[in-house]
Amino acid sequence: MTIPTDHPRYGSLITRERLAGFLREGIVSPEGLTAHGRGEAFDYLIGERTTESALLAEKTAAALLSSSQHPVISVNGNTAALAAREIALLQQASGAIVEVNLFHRSEERVRKITHLLESYGATVLTGTAERIVPLSHDRALSYPDGTGKADVILVPLEDGDRCEALRKMGKTVIAIDLNPLSRTARMANLTIVDEVTRAIPMITGFIGTLQEPEISLLLKTTDNNYFLKEAMKEMNRRLADALD
Numbered sequence: 001m002t003i004p005t006d007h008p009r010y011g012s013l014i015t016r017e018r019l020a021g022f023l024r025e026g027i028v029s030p031e032g033l034t035a036h037g038r039g040e041a042f043d044y045l046i047g048e049r050t051t052e053s054a055l056l057a058e059k060t061a062a063a064l065l066s067s068s069q070h071p072v073i074s075v076n077g078n079t080a081a082l083a084a085r086e087i088a089l090l091q092q093a094s095g096a097i098v099e100v101n102l103f104h105r106s107e108e109r110v111r112k113i114t115h116l117l118e119s120y121g122a123t124v125l126t127g128t129a130e131r132i133v134p135l136s137h138d139r140a141l142s143y144p145d146g147t148g149k150a151d152v153i154l155v156p157l158e159d160g161d162r163c164e165a166l167r168k169m170g171k172t173v174i175a176i177d178l179n180p181l182s183r184t185a186r187m188a189n190l191t192i193v194d195e196v197t198r199a200i201p202m203i204t205g206f207i208g209t210l211q212e213p214e215i216s217l218l219l220k221t222t223d224n225n226y227f228l229k230e231a232m233k234e235m236n237r238r239l240a241d242a243l244d
């Protein structure tokens, strides 16, 4: 199907085709497509733009990554399919370790996602994954030199159980999740309610410009509930005015 470039939803239709292609290649899981649909619905509610509060959350994420001793970016199928280039650029700016962690894990998917990320210039941690996250299934598998040592971990589009388990391990968790009501959003230390391809470049940009004392101030004043409530308010405002 050819989509006319002047179609009002051209961008999201192209993204859907891209994800469907990555599904056929085995990079995105079938469940990843439903997760994307949920994300699209929330993005529509928030106006398909970065809100003021999301921008502050992105700046705070940059402060957390900048002050971390061992930052890690955890990448799954959806994130790689949507934002491989953005991940590579964030890695360059932050010096973070990039690690592939999957909900629907197979070694073949890990390999394919690793190759995709590498083709965009990311350096991906490889080796033998071990059961280091306190979960009973394959989501426990991660790398001792990555997640194992991480103090701050960025988890775009994470599931709630894994987010909770990472908190139990004492990690500072930064989530990117368009659903402010998800368990991940509520469990994380900091949630960026924004679309992943908008959020990551913002974080990267802030890393280049942030300095002390602003970094310390952002870290001291972080309040995840504030970010979730602001996102809900924004969605409510848009719904209230939707038919005007």
Ligand code: PTJ
Pocket (backbone or CB within 6 Å): 028, 029, 031, 032, 033, 034, 035, 036, 037, 038, 039, 040, 042, 076, 077, 078, 082, 101, 102, 103, 104, 105, 157, 158, 159, 160, 176, 177, 178, 179, 182, 194, 195, 196, 197
């Ligand atoms: O590749 P795998 O096997 O690791 O699987 C990845 C998925 C995403 C399928 C898995 O982690 C999963 O099931 O996640 P959830 O529990 O569906 O959570 C994904 C969250 O991300 C949901 O709250 C969505 O609203 C949100 N989301 C989806 N697309 C985007 C998004 N948030 C930001 N940007 C998006 N593009």
